[in-house]
Amino acid sequence: MAIPRFGEIAVIGVFDSGSGGLTVMRALEHALPTESFIYLGDHGNAPYGNRSPADIYGLTLRGIERLFGLGCSLVIIACNTAAATGLRQLQQTWLPHKYPQHRVIGIIVPMIEAITGMPWEAEAAPMPPSDGNPALHVAVCATQHTVNTGAYVTEIAKRAPAIRVSQQACPELAKMIDDDAGDDAIRPFVRAYVDELLARQHDVPDVCILACTHYPLIEHLFREALPPQVKLLTQGEVTAASLRRYLTRHPRFSAAPSSEAPPATVYLTTGDPRHVSAVAGRFYGRVVAFQGIA
Known part of the structure; x- marks a missing residue:
């Protein structure tokens, strides 16, 4: 064709x-x-x-x-x-x-723009850093590779260094979604990753970024596992x-x-x-x- x-x-x-x-x-x-x-x-x-x-x-x-x-x-x-x-x-x-x-x-x-208020052009040219919301705590749930690059930590720090960022690798989720695993199979993994994230923190994050394009398919499982006051952001x-x-x-x-x-x-x-x-x-x-x- x-x-x-x-x-x-x-x-x-x-x-x-x-x-x-x-x-x-x-x-x-x-x-x-x-x-x-x-x-x-x-x-x-x-x-x-x-x-x-x-x-x-x-x-x-x-x-x-x-x-x-x-x-x-x-x-x-x-x-x-x-x-x-x-x-x-x-x-x-x-x-x-x-x-x-x-x-x-x-x-x-x-996603950085949504968190910090800095415009998309910042991706192509450096922008002056902003104080952002110094009380804001952002969690990033992503694949192991994305976490290893530190991209979200680096880009948020460039634009709003006062914002605190916590990362959580979720290495099994993308493959399970690709393999069409059901909610019952995926739910324990999501819960374990969220529990691991929260256990390392002194406070509950204000925002959680689902930093993998697979994760919108299981957004409801993250919503179940996270405290209700945490705002979820998906990339689409x-x-x-x-x-x-x-x-x-x-x-x-x-x-x-x-x-x-x-x-x-x-x-x-x-x-x-x-x-x-x-x-x-x-x-x-x-x-x-x-x-x-x-």
Whole structure:
């Protein structure tokens, strides 16, 4: 099946190592119904978390270049592992020299923006630090790889150093979700991770960031395990709201509404499109048909 071309219409690329980014894609489509998107899941090389930083960076560049070649001038990295490992490096070195008119943004800084109030442009250029809310205590639940990079700790500290951040690795959850484990199987793991997080603290966090695109599927289990006063933030809705503001500031990346070219989304995978399509509905909330890309 041929990959549709969008001609002169602006199209936004969304890149992920697999299917988790579909929870972000779903929120983007809902918040921006007049935009067109190409989603590329690198299922053929997933999972990224088991790879070296150099491998992750190389695969991320390759995926972004594919999306650029399909007509995307703005790409969102909807993968915490890829964004945490190399987004700042590619923004500061690779992109300005090879694709100076294109932009790549990620899903980590929109969460930082929501916590600190600093704008998305801070992802591409340093911003003056803010005091933020000095009493705020933020918990980050993520994969082991994302925790190891310290990306959330570093980026929050750059913008609002007074905010206290606690991290909790949840190494089993993403694989269990990929394997379609039920709530009864996953619930004890979520409870154990939350209990471990709380046991290390002198107080209850004010906010908990679910810093993995798989976790919206088990948000209700985190809600059960956390104290009721803890506010939960998931990446899809936060990223969508931030992208909407970004496109307002940078309209050249946005598609002008046109009856002649209605918005559309194309789903591509480097893996087996039949298998990916069969499992994607759990992340997306509806059936989607992926096409293979070499």
